Amino acid sequence: MADRIASSLLKLLTYIVFVISTAVILFPVFKGIRYFNPTFFTEFPSQGMTQGGIFPAIVGSLLLMSLVAVFSVPVGVLIGVFLSEYAKPTWLSALLRTTITTMTSIPSIVYGLFGLAFFCITMGFGTSLLSASFTLSIMTVPFVGGSVSNFLMAVSNDLREAAMAIGADKRETVFMVIRAAKTGILSSTLLGLGRAFGETAPILVTGAVFYATNLPRRLTDPIMTLPTHIYAVVTNFPEDAYWMAYGSAALMVIIIVAIYSIVQWIRRRSS
Amino acid sequence: MKRFLNFLFSSVVVLVSICVIAALIGIFAMLIHESLPALKKIGWEFIASGAWYPTYEDAEFGMLYMILDSLILVGLTSVVVFPMGLGIALYTTEYANRREREIVRSVTELISGIPSVVVGLIGVLLIGPLMLKIGAWTPFNLLNAVVSLTVLTLPYAISLIIESLQSVSRDLREAALALGSSKIRASAMAIRGAKHEMLYALVLIVNRVLGETMVVLMVAGGAVMLPRSLFDPIRPLTAAIASEVGEVELGSLHYSALFLAGAVLLVISAVITVTAETFIRRGKRWLTG
Amino acid sequence: MNKEIVYEMKNLSAWFGKNQVLKNVSLKIYRNKITAIMGPSGCGKTTLLRCFNRLNDYTESFRVEGDIFFNGQNIYQMDPVQLRRRVGMVFQRPNPFPMSIFDNVAYGPRIHGLAKKRGLSERVEKALKAAALWDEVHGELRKSAYKLSGGQQQRLCIARAVAVEPEVILLDEPTSALDPIATERIEKLLEDLSSRYTIVIVTHSIGQALRISDYLGFMYKGELVEFGETSQVSEDPRHELTQLFLTGRIG
Numbered sequence: 001m002a003d004r005i006a007s008s009l010l011k012l013l014t015y016i017v018f019v020i021s022t023a024v025i026l027f028p029v030f031k032g033i034r035y036f037n038p039t040f041f042t043e044f045p046s047q048g049m050t051q052g053g054i055f056p057a058i059v060g061s062l063l064l065m066s067l068v069a070v071f072s073v074p075v076g077v078l079i080g081v082f083l084s085e086y087a088k089p090t091w092l093s094a095l096l097r098t099t100i101t102t103m104t105s106i107p108s109i110v111y112g113l114f115g116l117a118f119f120c121i122t123m124g125f126g127t128s129l130l131s132a133s134f135t136l137s138i139m140t141v142p143f144v145g146g147s148v149s150n151f152l153m154a155v156s157n158d159l160r161e162a163a164m165a166i167g168a169d170k171r172e173t174v175f176m177v178i179r180a181a182k183t184g185i186l187s188s189t190l191l192g193l194g195r196a197f198g199e200t201a202p203i204l205v206t207g208a209v210f211y212a213t214n215l216p217r218r219l220t221d222p223i224m225t226l227p228t229h230i231y232a233v234v235t236n237f238p239e240d241a242y243w244m245a246y247g248s249a250a251l252m253v254i255i256i257v258a259i260y261s262i263v264q265w266i267r268r269r270s271s
Numbered sequence: 272m273k274r275f276l277n278f279l280f281s282s283v284v285v286l287v288s289i290c291v292i293a294a295l296i297g298i299f300a301m302l303i304h305e306s307l308p309a310l311k312k313i314g315w316e317f318i319a320s321g322a323w324y325p326t327y328e329d330a331e332f333g334m335l336y337m338i339l340d341s342l343i344l345v346g347l348t349s350v351v352v353f354p355m356g357l358g359i360a361l362y363t364t365e366y367a368n369r370r371e372r373e374i375v376r377s378v379t380e381l382i383s384g385i386p387s388v389v390v391g392l393i394g395v396l397l398i399g400p401l402m403l404k405i406g407a408w409t410p411f412n413l414l415n416a417v418v419s420l421t422v423l424t425l426p427y428a429i430s431l432i433i434e435s436l437q438s439v440s441r442d443l444r445e446a447a448l449a450l451g452s453s454k455i456r457a458s459a460m461a462i463r464g465a466k467h468e469m470l471y472a473l474v475l476i477v478n479r480v481l482g483e484t485m486v487v488l489m490v491a492g493g494a495v496m497l498p499r500s501l502f503d504p505i506r507p508l509t510a511a512i513a514s515e516v517g518e519v520e521l522g523s524l525h526y527s528a529l530f531l532a533g534a535v536l537l538v539i540s541a542v543i544t545v546t547a548e549t550f551i552r553r554g555k556r557w558l559t560g
Numbered sequence: 561m562n563k564e565i566v567y568e569m570k571n572l573s574a575w576f577g578k579n580q581v582l583k584n585v586s587l588k589i590y591r592n593k594i595t596a597i598m599g600p601s602g603c604g605k606t607t608l609l610r611c612f613n614r615l616n617d618y619t620e621s622f623r624v625e626g627d628i629f630f631n632g633q634n635i636y637q638m639d640p641v642q643l644r645r646r647v648g649m650v651f652q653r654p655n656p657f658p659m660s661i662f663d664n665v666a667y668g669p670r671i672h673g674l675a676k677k678r679g680l681s682e683r684v685e686k687a688l689k690a691a692a693l694w695d696e697v698h699g700e701l702r703k704s705a706y707k708l709s710g711g712q713q714q715r716l717c718i719a720r721a722v723a724v725e726p727e728v729i730l731l732d733e734p735t736s737a738l739d740p741i742a743t744e745r746i747e748k749l750l751e752d753l754s755s756r757y758t759i760v761i762v763t764h765s766i767g768q769a770l771r772i773s774d775y776l777g778f779m780y781k782g783e784l785v786e787f788g789e790t791s792q793v794s795e796d797p798r799h800e801l802t803q804l805f806l807t808g809r810i811g
Contacts, residue, residue, distance in 0.1 A: 003455055011362055017425070079288060100291075107478075107537075107540070109509045109512050113529070171277045171281070191384075198384070230392055235489060253385060
């Protein structure tokens, strides 16, 4: 009897929460998707964000993500390799593991502060695409590295031994393990980039402008991005500009859901 | 050639690893370096006073209220998120059928990726107007922040708690059921068995809320004060940093004070984590005698 | 008959941590013969086999004393990569690489720079024929190796080892994961291969050891209790333990 009650109560809770949170998440999509048209994707905003589109923010996010991918994916994979394939329990591997857990728990705004002080000011990159991409890369590396190392460690030792037994050296053995874990590495990468794509605060501090009339031409130019654009519109503009924030948010949610769906699809296919 | 490539590869792997460790040290060093001027100038006043008037002629840099705002927000949000997450996780692991389990799993995963700025937008444009309807004097306040943060962190909490419940071996649960205990008792047993893992999950949730910036920046209201009701606006540390660092004069005392606020954030998070870990360790020692 | 010694193991002892797994083992492996090592599980036979190509070395707690000579050269003074190029190995469970059938077999020749494009396909074909797999797969060399059956995968692993033309092939219970028909095929294959390669096989199957080997060793709790020509060991074992094992009373 008590079981029946507990079960129904929990079921009710689960269903209610699910319906509500799904509805809440879908709210910006429903509100925003109606603004999707060629103009919205290909034009600069104009008339105080009431006309035009989000073209520069899309391009900015794309540029930023490409740079983050270039910087953080190779480094993340190498870190994963070190943790999984080189890490006999030495002080260095223990230290690296602690480093990664610490880094994943640092709030993103602190990365923003660091990026501001180091990349923008000390290195002299200014508020720019370059500063923002370095800052986001530093945030992304520990996430990708930790996740990649888990996938590499899940590769059966049989494979390492098979490669070694045929005379493969360390590098060749590692490449074989990487090849065996490639779908896992791909999903770690996608998830890491998906997270970076949604990050706002660090970009706000290190690389974003709210309004640009040109696309960035150099790495040291500041950029508009989708998340900072949403923030700017919602907080700094009157109500007749909100449509643009809804549209941008809808686009972001769709992209994120697409990324996560791809990851789930990869996982289901490989298991 | 082959040997050279092998050597080169290993060197690169080790070198990159050292660079990442160096990056963390660099982050800490930079944060300390930039916050030292403020610490020297302001002294312990920064933690003893709540008066934060960074742009006044006679600037004051008391962070006490902002620290308390952060802690209040973290406390309230955890109190809402954790039990809800636990309930849903329990239903999913103990009662749900396969289909429901699959749906919960994949939907929480999809939702957990939603960027915080989008949740901030929802907080401003959907939850804010609701606040006025239920009698708040401003759409952006503590309650709005709690609700928005719940939307943001609940999926994360659910998957963390599911993971910790699953870490309890099935044997324990089946043993309880075999002894004729009801399903609730068996679930209670699972919770007891996973209490360390769950404490750890709670720490992760707390840290996530503590460090969350965009949502609180957009919906918490931004007033440096101690809230007396859920409808009062607040300004947690992260919101202060994010909103002020853009306009601050580089190298000024205010600039340095914001880095100090960042350091305070890290210290709070470290204290929470270490306390929980001590608890867990002590608990284990107590269990094993 | 003049028998050429390929491997000579002298007073080999080995430990995993504090646990001694090999106790003072000495034996000789002769060229182009099949040597089988049998014994109950946990007797150290697999560890012994993995000493021949130094595959235990990377295990953290492993420690070894004594010498192993390969063609007169001490293997602990050789580059393990070079040693393993000349000594192939096949494992208990088939462990093909996550690649196509062709690339699996071509992997060894490729990493050792043994053949360029043209020669490579010939080599692969030869190895697959030697492993009696060619007829079954020659039309679908681009297919993933994971699509093959367990027995085919194990023969692929043999082909992979053969493709670098090693002197010795080590086999660690290669048929324990296979059904009787696949097992029979592999036993037959090993006999064919022994004309060109020196074969050392570890097995817990007495029948298999007796059927295919020229030399037979029996291990028990880390010691090589008995070693000699198969006919002699099976008909007139010197040691009582061997007798007990052969008649199924221990094991």
